[in-house]
Amino acid sequence: MTLENVLLLSAALFSIGIYGVMSRRSIITTLMSIELMFNAVVVAAIAFSRFTLPASLANVESPVQAAAVRLALTGHVFAVFIIAVAAAEVALGLAIVFALYRVRETTEITDAATMKN
Amino acid sequence: MDTFLENSLFRNIYCNLASASENCAARGYGDALLPDGLQWLAFTLTGVAIIGLVVNAILMGVLGFIWFERRVFARFQNRVGPNRWGPFGLLTPVADAIKTMFKEDVAPEDSDRFLYNLAPVLMVVPLLVVFAVIPFGIGTFVADLNVGILFILAVTTMSGLAIVMAAWASGNRLSIFSGLRAVALLISYEIPMALSILGVLMISGSLALGRIVESQNVPFILVQPMGFLVFFLASLAEMNRTPFDLTEAESELAAGYLNDYSSMKFGLFFLAEFMAALAGAAVITTLFLSGWRGWEPVPSQVWFFLKMGGVLFVIIWIRFTWPRLRIDQMLAFAWKGLFELTLVNLTLAAILIAVWPQPTTTQLWMMAAINWPVFFASIWIIGKVMGVRPHQIDRTAMGALYPVATDEPAPASEASEQ
Amino acid sequence: MGEPALSGLYEVSRVVDAAFWLFAALAIGGAVMVVTVKDVFKAAVFLAGSFLALAAIYFLLQAEFIGVVQILVYVGAVSILIAFAVMIIADVPGGSRPARGRIAAATAAALMMAALAFTTYNTNWTDIGQITDEDAIAGLVGVYYEDTSTSPYADAQGGTIRAADETTKDARSGALIDSTGAIGTLLIREFVLPFEILGLLLAAALIGGLALMLNPRTEDK
Structure with missing residues (x-):
């Protein structure tokens, strides 16, 4: 479980997400692929936080250095923000899909590409 | 790993299986069953054994709970409850399970x-x-x-x-x-x-x-x-x-x-x-x-x-x-x-x-003393906010909807207003 | 100096590696099924499975709080939301057919994967596996031991490594082991502005969602 292996997993998920976004016809599958890409980024952030070593780790005497040690968890904080934003985004995306479906009775992207009113 | 070894069941199984483990040696375990280099196998076997134990214990607990619920159910309704299968009906859940499977x-x-x-x-x-x-x-x-x-x-x-x-x-x-x-x-x-x-x-x-x-x-x-x-x-x-x-x-x-x-x-x-x-x-x-x-x-x-x-x-x-x-x-x-x-x-x-x-223990008691009055007060307030008390329902309106039988014809206009 | 008692996980590192590859295969397999399956509901279920495998990987990476948040938010809420949407919309009757740009999409994905993999393997990461300094490893995994005479950190910055023997639970006081409190402190102190903006963004998302669904022209709400 080295850093390269986890980053390889993250890259694979991201690439699969890219394929999913560009090659499906239903909006909901596109949203799901975007969620996959978000998860790939979160995996990378956590992996970096776990495997890379901040320089001021060993001295934990003063509060300033304790704060520096805590900053090793910046990747985790990133992960929290990304998860929250992605959840909000998928909720709003689905609300838009509902509104679109109410008007057009279909969710095929090629049909919705016509921006007529 | 340290918290794994604090768990006494895990420690007993793992350290008796794994040899040449410094963590186990530090806790006083000597000989072991598996040869050296197979600590991963010891870990896996220990995990499987503990999972098997816990899952079986939970399932036995569920069987016991099903029996318990049906007996208590029966006593609340002044009945006896299942008492045919096994002493006091303890095997009734087993009979239920067998019936469901068939x-x-x-x-x-x-x-x-x-x-x-x-x-x-x-x-x-x-x-x-x-x-x-x-x-x-x-x-x-x-x-x-x-x-x-x-x-x-x-x-x-x-x-x-x-x-x-x-x-x-x-x-x-x-x-x-x-x-x-x-x-x-x-x-x-x-x-x-x-x-x-x-x-x-x-x-x-x-x-x-x-x-x-x-x-x-x-x-x-x-x-x-x-x-x-x-x-x-x-x-x-x-x-x-x-x-x-x-x-x-x-x-x-x-x-x-x-x-x-x-x-x-x-x-x-x-x-x-x-x-x-x-x-x-x-x-x-x-x-x-x-x-x-x-x-x-x-x-x-x-x-x-x-x-x-x-x-x-x-x-x-x-x-x-x-x-x-x-x-x-x-x-x-x-x-x-x-x-x-x-x-x-x-x-x-x-x-x-x-x-x-x-908080120390006395401070916890003080917190308790503060919490209970606030508890009753908030329940009272939220009860007022949430709903109507039963005696405040307007019965006259309901009377128009469900008229008592009299000689007069039913007031159709008031009924349709509801 | 004697052998330092490193974190005992080194004993079972083969199990940890095997578990990581298993969950990585599950996650990637689930992702591939998401983008290839025709039935959109099944794709949503495979997505939930992929999320679950990723949560297990977070636990393996010692990010317990993030693993739990992943299960709570993604598997427990986002997956249910997507499944709801699929159920209510009763999607394209033939399922989701792949669009015409499949070859281009596959090419783009493959190129992206190649670029990322190349970057990953050609960068000189400071990997914990490559660090032979036992003080640094002890600091990272949360076990501190007592020998400050040969540690370069003691000389360079003039501080000392906190010493704790095996029997005290202070060995687990490293911020990287119990991450929940440290994440909370970071959110309130160093990252308080993004935290508050996130609250604002979630409120905006809530209001926006409601505004999209409350349509005054139709009767349903």
């Missing part, structure tokens, strides 16, 4: 077989995982996670996905509507459940269940009565038990999301419901009734199971004395009643913790 396994033609088969499994597995985190006694746990209680909350939300899958895989619209209603109920009650334990977490200072039990010099049911009440009612809703069992009540349902299941798949859903009751009781015991703490000569595991049995008795008692709520009443109760109680509880707990950051 039923015919039909599936609707329209359904999606993969999802149809997967849904009951997804319902049962999260509940098994909940038992992995709970301390049943001193040093008696499978894994004392640092984020224990949050893990339990997270895993119980997975049952919503199982219900959605079961509803969709049944293939008919009525199942889908019933499943959607059940999931709306579950999601609405997750929020009070999560917020109500924040007071407990603030006082004990940790998410780990072992630390929460250790910090309960005064049981938290006394220190956080509002949290206990909200968590108890929200757990009842999550377990889909009365008074919240609209989705599975036999008298209410023309079609439900469970209708198209038969034989062992239905048995698995049934099992999941009872296991949810056990898991909820175990979590309530750990969080609010000070877990395995008790007085000395009786071992801590016995104390835990006694308290859990008490909570289970109260849950069964509520099932057979309270009436069922309608779905809109349930949702209104969650969002208008319980949610506001949790906010009041959170504010009060935050203020108290700001005053007494790491």
Whole structure:
């Protein structure tokens, strides 16, 4: 479980997400692929936080250095923000899909590409 | 690894299997069964053995609980209850299980077989995982996670996905509507459940269940009565038990999301419901009734199971004395009643913790003394805000709708106004 | 100096590696099924499975809080939301057919994967596996031991390594082991502005969702 292996997993998920976004016809599958890409980024952030070593780790005497040690968890904080934003985004995306479906009775992207009113 | 070896059961099995392990040697284990280099095999075998033990213990507990519930059910209704199979009817759940296994396994033609088969499994597995985190006694746990209680909350939300899958895989619209209603109920009650334990977490200072039990010099049911009440009612809703069992009540349902299941798949859903009751009781015991703490000569595991049995008795008692709520009443109760109680509880707990950051026993008693009057006051206020008292219903309007038989013709105009 | 008692996970590192590859295969398999399956509901279920495998990987990476948040938010809420949407919309009757740009999409994905993999393997990461300094490893895994005479950190910055023997539980006081409190402190102190903006964004998402669904022209709400 080295850093390269986890980053390889993250890259694979991201690439699969890219394929999913560009090659499906239903909006909901596109949203799901975007969620996959978000998860790939979160995996990378956590992996970096776990495997890379901040320089001021060993001295934990003063509060300033304790704060520096805590900053090793910046990747985790990133992960929290990304998860929250992605959840909000998928909720709003689905609300838009509902509104679109109410008007057009279909969710095929090629049909919705016509921006007529 | 250190916390693994603190667990005495794991340590016994692992260190007797693995050789040349420094951690085991430091704890005084000498010879071992497996040759050197196979520590990974020892670890895997130990894990499998402990999982097998725990799962079997839980299933035996579920059997015992089914028997217990049917006997208590019967005594509440002045009957005897099952007493034919085995002494005192103790083998009745076994007979139930065998009967369920022999039923015919039909599936609707329209359904999606993969999802149809997967849904009951997804319902049962999260509940098994909940038992992995709970301390049943001193040093008696499978894994004392640092984020224990949050893990339990997270895993119980997975049952919503199982219900959605079961509803969709049944293939008919009525199942889908019933499943959607059940999931709306579950999601609405997750929020009070999560917020109500924040007071407990603030006082004990940790998410780990072992630390929460250790910090309960005064049981938290006394220190956080509002949290206990909200968590108890929200757990009842999550377990889909009365008074919240609209989705599975036999008298209410023309079609439900469970209708198209038969034989062992239905048995698995049934099992999941009872296991949810056990898991909820175990979590309530750990969080609010000070877990395995008790007085000395009786071992801590016995104390835990006694308290859990008490909570289970109260849950069964509520099932057979309270009436069922309608779905809109349930949702209104969650969002208008319980949610506001949790906010009041959170504010009060935050203020108290700001005053007494790491409370000693006397400070816990003082917190308890402050919490109970606020508890009664908030229930009274929220009761006023939420609903009409029965004697305030306007009976004259109802009289126009349901007229008593007289010689005069019914007042059709007033009736149509309603 | 004697052998330092490193974190005991080194004993079972083969199990940890095997578990990581298993969950990585599950996650990638689930993702591939999401983008290839025709039935949109099954794709949503496979997505939930992929999320679950990723949560297990977070636990293996000692990010317990993030693993639990992943289960709570993604498996317990986002997956249910997507499944709801699929059920209510009763999607394209033939399922989701792949669009015409499949070859281009596959090419783009493959190129992206190649670029990322190349970057990953050609960068000189400061990997914990490559660090032979036992003080640094002890600091990272949370076990501190007592020998400050040969530690370069003691000389360079003039501080000392906190010493704790095996029997005290202070060995687990490292911020990287019990991450929940440290994440909370970071959110309130160093990252308080993004935290508050996130609250604002979630409120905006809530209001926006409601505004999209409450349509005054139709009767349903």
